[in-house]
Amino acid sequence: xxxxxxxxxxxxxxxxxxxxxxxxxxxxxxxxxxxxxxxxxxxxxxxxxxxxxxxxxxxxxxxxxxxxxxxxxxxxxxxxxxxxxxxxxxxxxxxxxxxxxxxxxxxxxxxxxxxxxxxxxxxxxxxxxxxxxxxxxxxxxxxxxxxxxxxxxxxxxxxxxxxxxxxxxxxxxxxxxxxxxxxxxxxxxxxxxxxxxxxxxxxxxxxxxxxxxxxxxxxxxxxxxxxxxxxxxxxxxxxxxxxxxxxxxxxxxxxxxxxxxx
Numbered sequence: 072x073x074x075x076x077x078x079x080x081x082x083x084x085x086x087x088x089x090x091x092x093x094x095x096x097x098x099x100x101x102x103x104x105x106x107x108x109x110x111x112x113x114x115x116x117x118x119x120x121x122x123x124x125x126x127x128x129x130x131x132x133x134x135x136x137x138x139x140x141x142x143x144x145x146x147x148x149x150x151x152x153x154x155x156x157x158x159x160x161x162x163x164x165x166x167x168x169x170x171x172x173x174x175x176x177x178x179x180x181x182x183x184x185x186x187x188x189x190x191x192x193x194x195x196x197x198x199x200x201x202x203x204x205x206x207x208x209x210x211x212x213x214x215x216x217x218x219x220x221x222x223x224x225x226x227x228x229x230x231x232x233x234x235x236x237x238x239x240x241x242x243x244x245x246x247x248x249x250x251x252x253x254x255x256x257x258x259x260x261x262x263x264x265x266x267x268x269x270x271x272x273x274x275x276x277x278x279x280x281x282x283x284x285x286x287x288x289x290x291x292x293x294x295x296x297x298x299x300x301x302x303x304x305x306x307x308x309x310x311x312x313x314x315x316x317x318x319x320x321x322x323x324x325x326x327x328x329x330x331x332x333x
Contacts, residue, residue, distance in 0.1 A: 117320045123266040127237040128319045129154055130189060130211050131299065132326045135164040136272055137286050138183050138219035138229045139332060144168045146332035148310075153324065154189070159196075162189035166332075172220060180220035185233065188212040194241075203252050205244040205261075211237035217272070229288075231272035238265045268294040274301075282307035301326075 118125045133150025146166045154160035164187030172181040191209035198207050215233030222228055242261040243252050251258040274288030286303045299319075303312030308331065314324040 114320050121264075122241075122262060123237055123239045123264040125320050126191075126209060126239055127211065127235070127266040128314070128316050128321065128324065129158055129160065130213070130235065130237055131290075131316075132314055132324050133160060133162045133164065133189060133328065134187060134213050134233070134235070135166055135185055135328075135330070136215070136217065136231060136233060136288065136290070136301075137274065137276070137303075137305070138181055138217045138227070139166050139168050140282070140284075141172065141181070141221075141227075143332040146330055148187070148328055148330040150189075150326075150328050152327040159191055159193040160189045161192050163187060166217075178220075180218045183217045183219070184215075185217055185231070186212070186214040203243050203246055205242040206240070207242070208238065208240040211235065211266075215270075215272075219276075225277060227276045227278075229272070229274050229276065233270045233272060234268075235270065236265070236267050240264075268292045286312075305330075 133148075133154040135146075135148040139146055145168065148164040148166075149155065150160060150162050150164075154162055164185070167184045168181065169184060170179065170182040173179060189211055194207035194209045197204050213233050213235040215231055217229055217231035219227055219229035240261075240263045243259050245251055251260060253259060269292070271291045271293065272288060274286060276284050276286045278284045282305075284305050286301075286305060288301050290299045290301070291297075292299075297316075297318050299317070300315045301312055302315075303310050303326070308329060310326065310328040310330060312326040312328075314326055316322055316324070
């Protein structure tokens with residue numbers, strides 16, 4: 072019996088080793104097959120072609136577009152990652168409850184106002200320290216409203232609207248030799264662009280304990296006709312989530328936000 076057990080264990084180890092080796096070889100080949108230089112150039116080209124859209128995706132990372140928890144009247148939020156760190160988005164968002172669910176009459180939903188503002192500190196610092204950047208301004212804001220209603224003690228749905236605005240302005244100046252910065256052989260003089268859209272929001276929340284819940288939402292940009300989605304875990308002070316932008320330069324954004332509700 073011990074001999075058979077050892078033999079079975081040895082055969083199992085061989086199968087596991089073979090499987091892991093095959094997987095590592097496959098993953099290594101797939102990883103090596105990616106032309107990272109071309110991919111980087113493609114992403115850089117997409118950013119240059121639409122800088123406002125690229126930076127606005129990060130604005131959505133800091134936006135608070137979920138309803139206030141039941142019983143709370145107002146709240147504040149600030150985006151930590153990837154907005155404050157590493158992108159230096161100094162930001163603040165707020166929520167105010169206008170009506171608590173069922174307060175006027177049974178079945179009347181909760182109504183919240185939402186809004187926020189951000190400004191990129193790195194843009195201001197770059198203007199002071201750079202010899203080629205003449206001026207820079209990156210910032211934005213959003214405002215809207217959220218309606219939420221309980222379907223059951225464990226499920227709450229919400230719908231909403233938000234108006235989002237983002238501005239990106241960057242002007243370059245010649246260096247000591249009179250040359251402007253270049254990208255792919257083209258002189259970079261300046262760009263002044265922005266992003267503005269109205270969004271329809273729909274989502275669902277599932278409480279998992281006191282001050283803990285899962286949230287899933289879908290956003291639709293009316294002007295750009297694009298969808299994005301978000302899945303988040305909310306605790307008492309922090310939100311951890313993933314924003315998904317199917318048409319963005321970076322499709323998936325990990326999100327870490329801090330909030331206080333009162």
